[in-house]
Structure formats: C-alpha cells, structure tokens
Amino acid sequence: MDHQITLDRNQKEEALKSMMEQGTDLSPKAGVLTRTVVRSPVINWIIPARVRHKDKNDVIFIGETFIHIRELRKDRHLYDVVIKSDFGAKILHARIFGESRTTEDAEDTKTEPSGVDTGIRDDIPDLSSDCVESVLGQPKLPPQFLVLSLDTGKLVFLFAYSTTDGSIEFVTRVRSLQSRMTELQVPGKHIAVDPKSRAMAVSLQQDAFLVYALAPREELRQKVEHDNILDHDGFDPVREERYVKVDGIIMKLDFLYSEESNEDRVVLVLVISKNKQLFIWTFEWDSTQSLRNAREQQDAGYRLPPDDGLPSLLIPLTFLNAFVLVYKNKLRALTYGNVSSTNTQERTVDKSKVQAISQSPFGSNKHDSPLWTSWARPLRSKSYKAEHDDIYLCNQKGSVQVVSHDRGSDLILDLSCPAAEINGSVSTAFASLNLGMDQYDMVIFGGDTSSGASYLITPKQTGPPVRMETVPNWSPSEDFVVSEASLHHARIPKTLNPDKAPLRRDRIFASSGTHPYGALTELRFGLEGRVAAFFAYNPRVTGIWGFSDPDGTVAYVLCSELAHTELIMIPEDLNQDRAGAVSNDDVPGLNLDAETLAATLLGDNIIQVTSGTINACSLFDMGTKMEVVEDFRALGKSASIVRAAFHPSSSCLVTVAQGPDGMEVQASYLSIHQG
Numbered sequence: 001m002d003h004q005i006t007l008d009r010n011q012k013e014e015a016l017k018s019m020m021e022q023g024t025d026l027s028p029k030a031g032v033l034t035r036t037v038v039r040s041p042v043i044n045w046i047i048p049a050r051v052r053h054k055d056k057n058d059v060i061f062i063g064e065t066f067i068h069i070r071e072l073r074k075d076r077h078l079y080d081v082v083i084k085s086d087f088g089a090k091i092l093h094a095r096i097f098g099e100s101r102t103t104e105d106a107e108d109t110k111t112e113p114s115g116v117d118t119g120i121r122d123d124i125p126d127l128s129s130d131c132v133e134s135v136l137g138q139p140k141l142p143p144q145f146l147v148l149s150l151d152t153g154k155l156v157f158l159f160a161y162s163t164t165d166g167s168i169e170f171v172t173r174v175r176s177l178q179s180r181m182t183e184l185q186v187p188g189k190h191i192a193v194d195p196k197s198r199a200m201a202v203s204l205q206q207d208a209f210l211v212y213a214l215a216p217r218e219e220l221r222q223k224v225e226h227d228n229i230l231d232h233d234g235f236d237p238v239r240e241e242r243y244v245k246v247d248g249i250i251m252k253l254d255f256l257y258s259e260e261s262n263e264d265r266v267v268l269v270l271v272i273s274k275n276k277q278l279f280i281w282t283f284e285w286d287s288t289q290s291l292r293n294a295r296e297q298q299d300a301g302y303r304l305p306p307d308d309g310l311p312s313l314l315i316p317l318t319f320l321n322a323f324v325l326v327y328k329n330k331l332r333a334l335t336y337g338n339v340s341s342t343n344t345q346e347r348t349v350d351k352s353k354v355q356a357i358s359q360s361p362f363g364s365n366k367h368d369s370p371l372w373t374s375w376a377r378p379l380r381s382k383s384y385k386a387e388h389d390d391i392y393l394c395n396q397k398g399s400v401q402v403v404s405h406d407r408g409s410d411l412i413l414d415l416s417c418p419a420a421e422i423n424g425s426v427s428t429a430f431a432s433l434n435l436g437m438d439q440y441d442m443v444i445f446g447g448d449t450s451s452g453a454s455y456l457i458t459p460k461q462t463g464p465p466v467r468m469e470t471v472p473n474w475s476p477s478e479d480f481v482v483s484e485a486s487l488h489h490a491r492i493p494k495t496l497n498p499d500k501a502p503l504r505r506d507r508i509f510a511s512s513g514t515h516p517y518g519a520l521t522e523l524r525f526g527l528e529g530r531v532a533a534f535f536a537y538n539p540r541v542t543g544i545w546g547f548s549d550p551d552g553t554v555a556y557v558l559c560s561e562l563a564h565t566e567l568i569m570i571p572e573d574l575n576q577d578r579a580g581a582v583s584n585d586d587v588p589g590l591n592l593d594a595e596t597l598a599a600t601l602l603g604d605n606i607i608q609v610t611s612g613t614i615n616a617c618s619l620f621d622m623g624t625k626m627e628v629v630e631d632f633r634a635l636g637k638s639a640s641i642v643r644a645a646f647h648p649s650s651s652c653l654v655t656v657a658q659g660p661d662g663m664e665v666q667a668s669y670l671s672i673h674q675g
Contacts, residue, residue, distance in 0.1 A: 038523075039085065040064050041473045043446030046431040048072070049096040049144045051159045052081075052168070057434055060146060061446065061471075062094045067146070069160065069168070072433055076442065076456070076468055082160070082168040089150040092188045097197040097237070098144035099217055141217070141224045145237065149188025149202060153177045157237055173235045177204060192268065194255040195316070198287045199266050206249040211268070211283065213240040213291050242291040246281060247300065248274035252314040256336055259321045264288050267336055269323060271304075271314060278304040282336065308332065312371045318389040319407050326393065328369045331403070333411040370397040374430035378441045378459070390459070392443060394430045398422045400443065400457070400465075420457050420465045424450045425517060440466075447473040450517030474512040474521040483507045537568075545599040547606055549619045556582075556619075558608070560596035565608075567592065582622070589617030589625040598644035602651055605672050609644040609653070616672050629671045639664070 045062040051069070052058055059078060061068040066085035070078040140161065148156045158172040177187040190203035200212045215223075215237050224235060252271035259265065268283040279301035285294035304325075313326035322335040372395045380390060389405040402417035422445065429446030433454070443465075444454040452471030485505040508523040543560035557568040567582040567590065584592050594610040601607070601619075605626055608615045616626035639659035646653055651670045656663060 039066060040475060042448070042475050043429045043452065043471065043473070044091070044427070045094050046429045046444055046446055047094060047096055047146070048431055048433050049098075049146060051096075051142050051144050051146055052161060053140075054143045059431070059433060059444070060094075060096075061429075062091060062148075064090055067091075067094075067148075072435075072442075076435065076454075078454070078469065084158075084170055087148070087150060087156065089152040089154070092149045092151055092186065093191045094146065094148050095191045095193045095200070096144050096146055097193045097200065097214065098142075099197065141221045147191065147193075147200065149177075149191055151186050151188070153187050155188065155202065157235070159235075171235050173237070175238065177202065177210065190250060190253050192254045194266055195257050199255065199268075199285065201253055201255070201268050201283075203250050203253065204243075207247070208243065208245050209250060209253065209270075211242045211244060211285070211291060211294070212238045213287075215239045240291050242294065244283060244296060246270065246272055248272035248279065248281075251278070251310060254314050254316055254323070256316045256321055256323055257318050267321065269314065269316075269336065271311065271325075272301060273310075274300065277306060278308075278310065280304065280334070302334075304332075312373065313375055313393075315375055315391060317405050318385070319405060320411070322405075322411060324403075324413070326372045326375075328371060331413055333405075333413060335411065370395040370399075372396075373427050374445075376430060376432035376443065378432045379434060379436075392432060392441075394422075394426050394443075394445065396426055396448070398424045398426055398445075402459075417460060420455070422453065422455050422465060423467075423517070424448075424452055425514070426452075442468070444471065446471050447513075447517070449476060449514040451513070451519070472521075474510050474523065476514065477510040477512045477521075480508060480510050483509065537566075543596055543599075545596075547601055547619065550604055556606070558596060558599050558606070563595055565590070565592045565594065565596045565610075587617050587622050589622075590615050597641060598646055598653075600646040602670060602672060607646070607653075607670065607672075609641065609655070611640040611642070614653070614670070618674075624674065627673045629673060 040063060043061045043063055045060075047060045047062065048058070049060050050056055050058055051060065057072045058081065059070050059072055061070065065087060066083055068083045069081040071081050072078055142159045142161070145157055145159050148158070150156065153176060155175045155177060156172055157175070158170050160168050160170050163169055187204040188202055190201075190209075192201045194200065194214075197214055200214055201209050202212070203209045219239075220235070220237060249272065250270055251273050254269060256267040256269055258267075264287050266285045266287050268285075270281045270283070272279045272281045281301035282297045283294060284297075285291060308325075308327055308330075311325035311327055311332075313324075315324045315326065317323055317333070320335050322333060325332045325334070372393050374394050376392045376394075378390055378392060380388070387407045391403040391405075393401045393403055395401075398421060400420040400422060401415065402419075404414035404417070405412075406414070422443070424445060425448040426445045427448035429448075429452065431444055433442040433444055435442050439458070440456040441459055442454055442456055444452065446452040451473045454468040454471070455465040456468060457465045483506065485507045510521045510523060511518070512521040513519045537559065540561060541559050542562060543558075545558040547556045547558070548554070549556070553572045555570045555572075557570065559566045559568060567587055568580065569582055570579045590606065590608050591610050591613055594612070596608055596610060598609040599607060602616070604619045605616045606619065607628065614628045616628050618624050618626055639657045641655045642658050642663075643656040644653065652667060653670055654665070654667045656665050658664075
C-alpha cells in the first residue's frame with residue numbers, strides 16, 4: 001500500500017473530525033442533479049370541469065405528470081386550488097364525463113348567442129343537479145369526473161372534495177388496460193366519451209380499442225353515499241367493457257351525437273389508416289343492451305379521398321348524426337347514415353377564405369398554412385342550441401375561427417364570422433370557459449412554444465379579443481443565466497444577528513419560446529399579485545389607502561387629491577356598474593373636502609387625518625359619525641398638520657404641524673367613541 005495515500009487519508013479524517021467538533025457546516029456547496037426539481041410548465045390539455053362541486057367553476061390544467069385545478073371566479077380570473085402530481089407516470093390523454101349539460105333559456109329577444117363552454121366538448125353536467133356539498137368531510141358525488149390514461153397502461157378515474165379543515169382530497173379509481181405494452185405501442189393514446197356519458201372508448205395497440213359501458217349517475221350516487229369510498233371500493237364508473245380489433249391503425253376516434261329519433265343509439269367513429277389509405281370505420285351500440293350485442297362494421301369502411309391527407313381534427317356535430325374532418329385548408333362534413341355508401345353527403349369548404357378574413361401572417365399558400373390543432377364548443381342557451389351549433393376552431397398560430405352549423409342547412413357550414421387572433425402558439429390545450437350567460441365568450445389556451453393566455457371574445461366577433469391573464473410557459477428554454485439579486489434596498493434591521501443575515505438571493509433568467517414569441521423569462525418563487533379589475537380615475541392622486549368591510553363583501557379605497565378626497569366603493573364581485581365614489585352625505589364622519597395626509601383602520605373604524613382635523617367613521621355603518629379622542633393638546637387655529645403617520649400595530653399617531661413658531665412634532669394615542 002502507498003504510505004503517502006494512507007497519510008493523506010488520515011490527515012483528511014482528522015481535519016473532518018476537527019471541523020465537526022467545531023460545528024462547521026459541512027453541507028455540500030455544489031452538486032449534480034439526478035432528477036427534475038421543477039416540473040415542466042407545458043400544459044397539454046385545459047378542461048373546464050366541476051370535479052369538486054356544482055357551484056365550483058373549476059378549470060383543470062393537465063401537464064405531463066400533474067393536474068392543476070384552478071377556479072374561475074366572477075372577476076373572470078383563475079385562482080389556484082390544488083395540484084396533484086403523484087401519478088408516478090406520464091399522462092397520455094384526459095377527458096371528462098358526467099351528466100349532460102343544460103342551461104336556462106335566454107330571453108327570446110336576444111338574437112346574439114352568449115355564454116361559453118364548461119368543457120372541451122358538449123358533455124358537461126347539468127348545473128342544476130341535486131349534488132350537495134361534502135358533509136363533515138365525507139365526499140359527495142360531483143357533477144363531473146376526470147379520466148386519465150397513463151403511460152403505465154393504467155386508467156385513473158378521479159374527483160375531488162373538501163375536508164373539514166378546508167383542504168382538498170381526491171377520490172381515485174385505477175383500472176388496468178388489457179393490452180400488450182411495448183415501447184412503441186402504449187395504450188391510452190386516444191380517449192373518447194359519449195356526449196351523454198353512456199360509454200367511453202380507449203385505444204389500446206394501434207389496431208385495437210376498449211369500449212366501456214359507464215354506470216348511470218344514480219348508480220354511482222348510491223355507491224358513493226353507501227360504500228366505503230375512501231378505501232376506493234365504492235367509486236367505479238365502469239359497468240362493462242369490450243375489446244374490439246380493427247383492420248388498420250387507429251388515427252382518430254370520437255362518439256357522435258345521437259339522433260332525436262333514436263336516442264339510445266351510441267355511435268363511435270374511427271379514422272383508420274390501412275395500406276396508405278384512410279377509412280371511416282364505425283362501432284354501433286344500443287345503450288339499453290349489453291355491449292356483447294354491439295355491432296361492428298364488417299367491411300373496410302368508407303374510403304376517404306387520398307388527396308385530402310390526414311385530418312388534424314374530428315369534430316362531432318349536434319345535428320344530423322354528422323361530423324366534420326378538419327384539414328389544413330378545408331373542412332369535410334359527413335353524416336353517419338350514409339358513411340358506408342358511395343352517396344355520402346359531403347361539403348368541402350376552401351379554408352383559404354378563412355385565412356384571408358383573419359389576415360393571418362402566414363400567407364395563403366397551402367404548404368405554409370398552419371394546422372388546426374384544437375376546438376371548443378361554447379355554451380349556448382337551450383333555445384339557441386336547438387337550432388344552431390357553434391364551434392371555435394384554433395390553429396397552431398393562434399387564429400380562432402367560428403364555425404356554425406344550423407339545423408336546417410343540411411351540411412353547409414357557416415364560416416362568415418371573421419377570425420380572432422390570440423397571440424401565441426397553440427397545440428391541444430385550448431378550451432372555452434364558463435362565464436354563464438354573459439355577453440362574452442372566454443377562450444383560454446396553454447402555449448405550446450410560448451406563454452398561453454385567456455381572452456374575452458364576442459360571439460359574433462364584432463371587436464378585437466380582450467386579453468385577461470397569462471398562462472406562464474417558459475418552455476422551450478435554450479439557455480439559463482443566474483444573476484445575484486441586489487440587497488442594497490433590502491430592509492435589514494441593524495440589530496439583526498450577522499449570523500442570521502438573509503442568504504444571497506439569486507435571480508434565474510431563461511431564454512424561452514420560439515419565433516415570433518421568443519421572450520426573456522425570470523423564474524421566481526412566491527405569491528403572485530394580479531390585477532383583478534380596472535377603474536378609470538382621472539384626478540391626480542397624492543395618496544391611497546384600502547380597507548375592507550368586516551364581512552369582506554365590499555372594499556373601500558380612500559384616494560387623496562391636492563384639495564379633495566374620494567372614497568370609492570368596490571363590491572366583492574368587482575362589478576364596475578356597482579362600483580363608484582361615495583358622496584359626502586353618506587360618510588359624515590370623514591372630511592372629503594380636504595386632502596388626506598394619512599389614514600388607517602383602528603378596530604372597525606377608518607381614521608382620516610387632514611391638515612386641520614382627525615376624523616373617523618365606522619365600517620359597519622358608514623353614515624354614523626365617530627368621535628376621535630386624542631391625548632395631546634389641540635392645534636392652534638393658525639397651525640396646520642403638514643405630515644402624519646400611524647404606527648402600524650397600535651393607535652399611535654405622529655403629526656408634524658406648521659405654526660407661527662415653526663414646526664412642531666406631536667405624538668398621541670387615539671380612541672374612538674360614537675359621536
């Protein structure tokens with residue numbers, strides 16, 4: 001053995017022992033990452049779904065390995081609820097199922113459709129269902145459920161509920177897919193749900209799929225309420241399944257809407273590739289019978305024209321048992337009744353007209369045209385839906401096109417509404433959110449190679465879209481740089497122990513996105529502050545203070561001007577029609593005819609300091625004048641307060657007054673009594 005190596009090792013051990021005895025920090029200063037510490041920001045699907053409660057307007061963001069539930073509130077902004085990331089696998093696809101959606105009829109005099117979708121498809125639950133809140137932390141059946149397919153060959157059914165301490169818990173059910181898994185053939189790439197949630201289809205290998213008969217809602221309700229659902233024994237939405245083999249490779253699949261004359265019929269349509277040709281193939285089932293009695297199409301199916309190429313989307317229409325295949329430059333509409341014959345009704349629309357209307361930047365050459373990557377069906381009133389079917393189409397360049405189909409128009413599709421432009425690259429994460437019967441539709445997308453955003457658009461595209469908020473995405477990132485943040489302006493108390501001084505904070509910047517949406521992004525951690533509403537206010541403001549009433553239903557903003565003060569009331573729902581300035585007569589306790597130098601909240605009372613007075617009013621009753629009692633001598637008639645400040649955690653007020661003899665600083669403790 002080399003004696004020098006032994007000597008060096010002994011010296012290192014002695015030095016290490018000495019450092020440990022002295023309490024030296026031996027934690028490593030550098031390391032090698034062996035796993036991802038920050039998950040990918042890319043959102044693959046956005047699905048509005050009430051998976052907690054019928055009154056919770058939830059929107060589910062689905063990433064590679066996680067789901068993020070956010071809630072859309074009355075201010076038209078999304079608020080974080082909970083993240084679930086313990087699946088242990090990648091998410092391949094996602095859908096929702098539940099009760100059929102219904103809405104109250106809009107007024108007959110309303111000629112313009114309004115409101116938006118609560119989901120990617122028109123398979124959204126009835127918002128008037130008798131689903132009730134969780135009682136004593138026990139889960140109750142929500143209007144909708146989420147189903148995920150994982151790359152481990154599993155299906156996960158889940159919903160959420162609130163516990164007694166306010167936290168969110170999930171109820172899940174896992175099923176294995178009957179399939180031979182290989183690296184190239186992972187089951188679960190495609191999922192489709194019947195519009196009435198009677199059936200679900202999941203692709204297995206390239207040439208096979210499973211059809212599930214789903215349990216009725218009443219049956220699920222009984223399981224949830226009477227079985228031990230917390231042990232995952234009671235929640236199983238599947239009643240029956242059937243394995244189906246096809247002659248070809250499955251490219252697309254979806255369920256059609258049932259005809260009014262035969263509402264029990266369930267039709268699954270597939271786009272099959274075989275020998276470099278595409279075919280329409282169908283699977284039909286009477287929902288009142290067992291899946292064993294379902295009818296498979298026996299021939300190769302209806303052959304699509306070879307010049308069309310592969311459609312990027314398959315969209316079921318609500319009338320005529322029809323569907324639309326979407327290509328780069330045209331739409332092809334077909335009906336199921338004739339899909340197996342040579343007399344299939346079809347209408348091809350030249351999509352170059354869409355591009356010319358939208359004034360898209362990508363040119364009119366068909367080889368330069370972007371793919372239509374996603375679609376959404378906005379919510380419409382019951383009377384409107386009875387005669388019209390509206391669809392939003394979105395391409396990868398962020399162009400949104402309205403496609404309308406009327407009941408009496410055979411297969412003629414209306415593309416007369418101009419396209420809206422939303423700035424970003426769009427893939428499969430695109431949805432229409434539920435604002436109720438509002439004058440706007442709200443669409444949202446998660447950027448593919450850019451940040452996403454939500455927009456307000458009018459159903460008839462009469463004005464430009466209004467951007468509401470951003471959906472952050474710093475992917476793809478070609479490079480990162482770390483910069484030390486300056487602590488020059490940090491407020492560090494002089495009495496702070498130097499050993500407990502704050503650690504250096506680094507700032508991380510990334511080059512993100514692709515042309516034309518490239519950006520420099522800073523990655524930060526903390527609470528996000530977002531603008532919820534805008535209110536026009538023209539005068540010059542010299543000071544501003546905010547207060548909330550004890551119930552939290554109204555916010556008051558005290559805005560000081562050079563010779564005047566405004567008290568602005570803002571309701572909880574941020575309704576700008578109800579917001580506005582409060583008149584002097586309504587708040588006799590405050591002096592709104594003078595500039596406010598300082599203001600604070602003492603108990604439930606607003607305290608206002610002007611140049612000559614100290615005023616107060618109660619938040620419980622703005623019309624009641626309160627009396628302020630001070631423990632220092634009053635100012636002389638010729639003196640005036642020029643500066644004032646309140647101690648943040650007490651009733652102490654410090655003022656600087658200008659009098660005949662110069663400046664005078666006074667401090668006092670205030671108490672409030674009803675005048």
